[in-house]
Amino acid sequence: MARNYDCPVSEATSELSAPERREALKELLTQARGCTRCSELAATRKTVVFGAGNADADLMFVGEAPGASEDEQGLPFVGRAGKLLETLLGEIGLERSEVFITNVLMCRPPGNRDPLPLEIENCQEYLMRKVELIQPIVIGTLGNFSTKLLRGDPTGITRLHGQPEVITLGRRNVRLYPIYHPAAALYTPRMLDTLREDFRRIPELLALGPPGQPDPLESSAAEPAIEPPPPAETDDDPSLDQLGLF
Ligand code: URA
Numbered sequence: 001m002a003r004n005y006d007c008p009v010s011e012a013t014s015e016l017s018a019p020e021r022r023e024a025l026k027e028l029l030t031q032a033r034g035c036t037r038c039s040e041l042a043a044t045r046k047t048v049v050f051g052a053g054n055a056d057a058d059l060m061f062v063g064e065a066p067g068a069s070e071d072e073q074g075l076p077f078v079g080r081a082g083k084l085l086e087t088l089l090g091e092i093g094l095e096r097s098e099v100f101i102t103n104v105l106m107c108r109p110p111g112n113r114d115p116l117p118l119e120i121e122n123c124q125e126y127l128m129r130k131v132e133l134i135q136p137i138v139i140g141t142l143g144n145f146s147t148k149l150l151r152g153d154p155t156g157i158t159r160l161h162g163q164p165e166v167i168t169l170g171r172r173n174v175r176l177y178p179i180y181h182p183a184a185a186l187y188t189p190r191m192l193d194t195l196r197e198d199f200r201r202i203p204e205l206l207a208l209g210p211p212g213q214p215d216p217l218e219s220s221a222a223e224p225a226i227e228p229p230p231p232a233e234t235d236d237d238p239s240l241d242q243l244g245l246f
Contacts, residue, residue: 161198
């Protein structure tokens with residue numbers, strides 16, 4: 001399935017080195033921290049939960065939205081669902097620090113309500129830019145919100161989980177792998193078994209390597225390049241490294 005987004009990616013993104021992409025990710029983080037696109041979320045959040053992990057990860061996870069613990073700590077998946085995610089990663093020989101974990105929304109919806117369509121739309125540009133900069137081979141979408149968003153289709157996770165497909169995001173093809181949200185498996189043993197089974201396929205998906213990429217000439221003709229966000233003023237902000245986000 002080809003899913004094309006208006007993605008703030010410059011023509012040169014795919015030619016950037018890993019350190020250059022990491023620097024650009026840090027600029028994006030600085031920008032995100034000041035984001036006020038969703039007035040309610042900006043007024044009620046404690047932190048912007050940008051995402052964390054390896055900025056050059058082959059495997060990226062996209063969850064739904066930060067909860068209370070994530071909002072407190074500024075890091076994704078640090079509560080019970082996060083512990084389960086770490087356990088499942090450990091079972092396939094991966095550590096959290098090797099992958100990049102983020103969410104559809106970077107701010108906690110008050111009372112943990114569902115993300116609103118406008119909030120998803122507002123945050124989508126950031127998510128797409130993260131994908132462009134990290135260049136993962138596999139994106140594991142955790143649950144309905146990220147699966148529906150990245151596939152651009154309302155089909156739910158129950159029908160899709162465990163079925164990888166190659167999709168086009170911006171100018172890159174990635175292997176999308178829908179799986180249940182770990183929070184849903186916390187209290188349902190059968191769902192946990194399924195999640196565990198689906199996790200076991202991740203190493204073989206990673207071993208396939210990146211899918212074939214679109215012809216850069218064709219894709220740039222099809223999609224006009226949108227300028228990346230302007231460079232952050234606080235480029236050398238030491239807190240970016242001290243936080244150990246990526
Ligand atoms: N659930 C999510 O979807 N994301 C988090 O970061 C934590 C819980």
